[in-house]
Amino acid sequence: MVHIKRLQEEGADIIAIIGEIDASSSIELDLAIAKSVGDGYRKILVDCSGLEYISSAGLGVFMSYIEELKDKKVFLVLFGLKERVLNTFSILGLADLLNIRETKSEAKKLADELSV
Amino acid sequence: MSYQYNIGCSLNNLKGVREFIRNSLKGQGVSDLEMGAIVLALDEMCSNLMIHAHHCNPDHQISMNIHIAGHHQFVFEIIDDGSMFDINQYKEQELDSLVHEKRKGGLGIRLVKSIMDKVEYLREDGKNICRLTKTV
Numbered sequence: 001m002v003h004i005k006r007l008q009e010e011g012a013d014i015i016a017i018i019g020e021i022d023a024s025s026s027i028e029l030d031l032a033i034a035k036s037v038g039d040g041y042r043k044i045l046v047d048c049s050g051l052e053y054i055s056s057a058g059l060g061v062f063m064s065y066i067e068e069l070k071d072k073k074v075f076l077v078l079f080g081l082k083e084r085v086l087n088t089f090s091i092l093g094l095a096d097l098l099n100i101r102e103t104k105s106e107a108k109k110l111a112d113e114l115s116v
Numbered sequence: 117m118s119y120q121y122n123i124g125c126s127l128n129n130l131k132g133v134r135e136f137i138r139n140s141l142k143g144q145g146v147s148d149l150e151m152g153a154i155v156l157a158l159d160e161m162c163s164n165l166m167i168h169a170h171h172c173n174p175d176h177q178i179s180m181n182i183h184i185a186g187h188h189q190f191v192f193e194i195i196d197d198g199s200m201f202d203i204n205q206y207k208e209q210e211l212d213s214l215v216h217e218k219r220k221g222g223l224g225i226r227l228v229k230s231i232m233d234k235v236e237y238l239r240e241d242g243k244n245i246c247r248l249t250k251t252v
Contacts, residue, residue, distance in 0.1 A: 001131070020131065020134075022127070022130045022131070022134075022159060022163065023127045023130060023159075023163040023166075023167065024127035024128050024130060024131075026220075030220075053134070053152075053155075053156075055130075055156060055159050055160060055163070055224070056156075056160055056221075056223035056224035056226075056227055057163070057220070057224075059223050060219070060220035060221055060222070060223050061220060063214060063215055063219070063220065063223070064218045064219060064220045065218075066215050066218075067215060067216060067218050068218065083148070083149065084148055084149055084151075084152035085152075087149050087152060087153065088152065088153075088156055088227075091153070091227060091230050091231065092211060092223060092226055092227060092230070093211060094211070094223075097211070097215060
């Protein structure tokens with residue numbers, strides 16, 4: 001079960017993920033990112049502080065957007081990952097391909113710098 | 117000590133699988149990070165089976181056995197009667213090309229192989245047994 005909330009702050013779209021993302025729920029993450037991109041946001045911050053678990057289905061969603069976001073000059077930054085969740089990204093080296101920061105303010109700062 | 121869990125092939129049951137694994141390994145001195153990795157690998161194996169061998173038919177059953185073989189030594193068995201798919205025979209695509217092709221899949225098997233020490237397949241009494249071993 002996962003709850004996904006979106007809120008806007010200073011021109012950035014913040015997607016908060018609460019709960020667990022697995023093969024049954026990854027579609028919700030996919031839809032939220034698609035909607036944010038469709039709404040034209042250039043800065044998307046993904047709040048993972050409430051994310052308790054992610055499987056490859058969720059990792060795959062982030063992976064599938066890397067090229068599209070690059071083409072559209074949209075900057076997505078994840079923040080607030082718990083250690084065990086970050087570890088899942090790191091096992092495959094995906095952590096190196098995504099923008100990940102510890103805190104929301106660091107994430108915001110990076111998105112601001114990248115989108116200049 | 118051994119534990120068994122029977123699961124109908126619905127992706128909604130994956131949460132229950134993860135809870136079963138966490139409960140079975142509780143008190144075995146497995147760190148939070150190692151627990152997370154083991155749970156992840158078994159979730160990947162179960163979701164793959166449910167999707168590819170059983171087309172998410174909740175009437176199809178798979179079972180999981182967890183055997184604590186020794187200090188920090190675990191044997192996990194996933195048993196089903198669908199078509200067998202040996203992940204050892206599967207050649208994973210490079211991460212770069214998955215990214216380039218905007219793929220969402222292709223990561224699960226890589227995770228399992230990175231996390232588990234050994235993955236073996238056996239056939240007994242008309243059933244497929246996938247045996248995964250891990251020492252932490």
